[in-house]
Amino acid sequence: MKLALNEKTTIGIVAILFALFGLIFFGMSGSLTFLGWIIIIIPFYFILDTFNLSQGEKAIYSIFIGLALFPALTYWPGRLFSFRMVVVIVFAALSALAYFLRKK
Amino acid sequence: MKINRYIEAIIVALLYLTALYFxxxxxxxxxxxxxEVDAASHYAVADYTLSLDRSIEILPDYIDMRYGRDNTFKEHVLWYPPPxxxxxxTGGFLGGSxxxxxxxxxAVxxxxxxxxxxxxVRRLFGFKAALLSGILLMFSIRDILIYIWGQWPERMAFAYVPLVLYSFYQYVMSFIKGKPNTIYLYLMSILLALNLFIHPMVFFHTLLGLILFSLFILIREKKIFFSIKHMAIVVVLFFLIISMFPYQTLNVLGRSQDSGANPAEKGDFSRFFSWFKPPQNNPGVPDSYFSYRDMIGPLWSILFLVLGIALLLLRRSSKDLLLLAWLASLYIMIHLDVFGTGRVHRSLSGTAHIFYPLMSIGLLYALSFLPALGKWRGHLQNGAIIVFAVLLLSATGPSAQGFLEGAYQGVGRINGHQSEYTEWLRSSDLEEDASFVHVGSLSLAKTRWLWMIGHRYHYPSTIQAEAPPIYTVIDLSDFALIRDQQSIAALQNLELTFSNKTAVYESEFIRVYRN
Structure with missing residues (x-):
């Protein structure tokens, strides 16, 4: 079987590399940490996908915006509700936004 | 050099994972x-958020004891912007601990x-220069030292500098070509606001880089290279984002007026003729921190650095001006003490980020003079780049690895007995505003860790407290680990004064008594 490299398979390979790295050196907790962050960044990538940017730019901007803006978005709701629940809700909202923008 | 973009993405992931490993x-x-103590404070905010399962606004007693007045705009409130x-x-939640x-x-x-x-560097100067810069940065010793000591937000914030500059560059280039691409400007605005949230000092690095690049372009183009309307949107977007956390943003902006500079350096204009002169009053870092050879690389590497700068100065294309603006902004930031302001030794930690790309560009420039040898030219170039990387890394790599492997090992960090004690303490029903004197502390940082993980205020017995402590922690654990029998005997002797009391916590080497 020949693996054709494209956007999705590359994201998948990178995610697997990080998950394996985490698993080998830090166990399941490390693996979940890395995978979790990759999953959090993905909606930002798809939101940026709706703009005229190169693939490299989308990847890098989604990482830099995602890693700082996502936690920022959890702060105020986290004052009122469970922080853990807020992380999930903010992620769901961003995913829905990405889906809506791509469908448009 | 042509390379498949997906394969390149995997190469970059492997580079990043290698860095993560180290x-x-x-x-x-x-x-x-x-x-160090800074690490404990950053850890404490994340740890308390996780333990409470709520974001922090008002500081809990034990954090407030140290950081309650650090927010000068509103005391007893979180002093840093929260992101x-x-x-x-969030990382703690994802990994479950x-x-x-x-x-x-x-580390990410x-x-x-x-x-x-x-x-x-990849977008502006190509794959080889980018890969070499990335590899060299992995072992940037000054970055590593600051990372293991605990000035974490500063490390993260420096990463935003080149990206903000790149975003602005892309907009300017598109504007000059007559097809302004505003998305870059909006992205720049978002990244600049995030940069301010993460570390205000580094935000000023970025801002200065933007100003200098604008000046360089203005001088070259002799015309305005942006739309007022676009800029207005950018400013509004920036202020909208930074208004998310008013107490913290106003605090960091207010505190940026504070001078952390060494008064001895004020007016010392000779400083302008060196990249950095070690300060007369050491700000608490080893002397090697100020050494090019110990932090960046062997002295011969300066030749390639100078070559890189010379190439940019001679060519002066837009991308060259961008890197020169970045370099000049760093130069100004690390010489602000001449004017009696700035936290220059902290700014110095941005040096490798621009020096390594400049060296890589200088090396490639030197290699461009290789005679045309057909397909051998490429192989020779690659060979020379590998030799350069090996020579430079053989100077920095072992030290970098040594610092990382040896970081706070042994009694340098809290030991298993202390960890057990703090786990007990944080879930105990002892008063949350109680103070604990830590007898047997090896350093202020170690006591700070007991304090921050145990969720109760601790101070070492070597310092004078404002109020008498409620609890005394007799901690023999570090002395037991280093087999210091004399200190153990002294502590056991001191513990006799509590012989008529029952310990509220008792383990093999740690006892806690209510006074």
Whole structure:
């Protein structure tokens, strides 16, 4: 079987590399940490996908915006509700936004 | 050099994972938290958020004891803009613990500089220069030292500098070509606001870089290279984002007026003729921190650095001006003490981020003079780049690895007995506002870790407290580990004064008594 490299398979390979790295050196907790962050960044990538940017730019901007803006978005709701629940809700909202923008 | 973009993405991921491997060595060897007092404070905010399962606004008593007045705009409120610490807490939630996942997330954040430098150099100067810069940055010793000591947000914030500059560059280029691409400007605005949230000092680095690049372009083009309307939108967007956290943003902007400069350096204009002169009053870092050879690389590497700068100065294309603006902004930031302001030794830690790309560009420039040898030219170039990397890394790599492997090992960080004690303490029903004197402390940082992990205020017995402590912690554990029988005997002797009391906590080496 020949693996054709494209956007999705590359994201998948990178995610697997990080998950394996985490698993080998830090166990399941490390693996979940890395995978979790990759999953959090993905909606930002798809939101940026709706703009005229190169693939490299989308990847890098989604990482830099995602890693700082996502936690920022959890702060105020986290004052009122469970922080853990807020992380999930903010992620769901961003995913829905990405889906809506791509469908448009 | 042509390379498939997907394969390149995997190469970059492998580069980043290699860096992560080295930078997580301190936590691979020992999963307990480590670092100086700054590390303990950053950890504490994330840890408390996780334990409370709520974001922090008003500081809990034990954090307030130290940081209650650090927010000069509104006391007793979180002093830093929340994104960095919420990020650490998010990592803790993802990994299901407030220790290793928090440190892993921090390593991911602190290593972002490799990604941004790689990306910007790749887009502007090609794959080889980018890869070489990324590899060299992995072992940047000054970055590593600051990372293991605990000035974490500063490490992360520096990664935003090249990316903000690149975004502005892209907009300016598109404007000059008559097809302004505003998305870059909006992205720049978002990244600039995030940069301010993560670390205000570095935000000023970025801002100065933008100003200098604008000046350079203005001088060259002799015309306005942006739309007032676009700029207005950018400013509004920036202020909208930074207004998310008013108490913290106003605090950091207010505090940026504070001078952290060494008064001895004020008016010393000779400073302008050196990249950095070690300060007369050491700000608490080893002398090697100020050494090019110990932090950046062997002195011969300066030749390539100078070549890189010379090429940019001679060519002066827009991308060259961008890197020169970045270099000049750093130069100004690390000479602000001449005017009696700035935190220059902290700014100095941005040096490798621009020096390594300049060296890589200088090396490639030197190699461009190789005679045309057909297909051998490419092989010769690649060989020379590998030799350069090996020579430079053979100078910095072993020290870098040594610092990471040896970071806070042994009694340098809290030991298993102390960890057990703090775990007990944080879930105990002892008063949350109680103070604990830590007898047997090896350093202020170690006591700070008991304080921050135990969720109760501790101070070492070597300092004078304002109020008498409620509890005394007799801690023999470090002395037992280093087999210091004399100190153990002295502490046991002191413990006799509590012989008529029952310990509220008792383990093999740690006892806690109510006074």
């Amino acid at each position: 930078w997580t060595l301190p936590i691979q060897q020992n999963p307990l938290p480590y670092g 960095f610490h919420m990020g650490l807490a 407030s220790t290793v996942p928090v440190y892993l997330t921090n 954040f602190c290593l972002l500089i490799i990604l941004s430098v790689y990306f910007v």
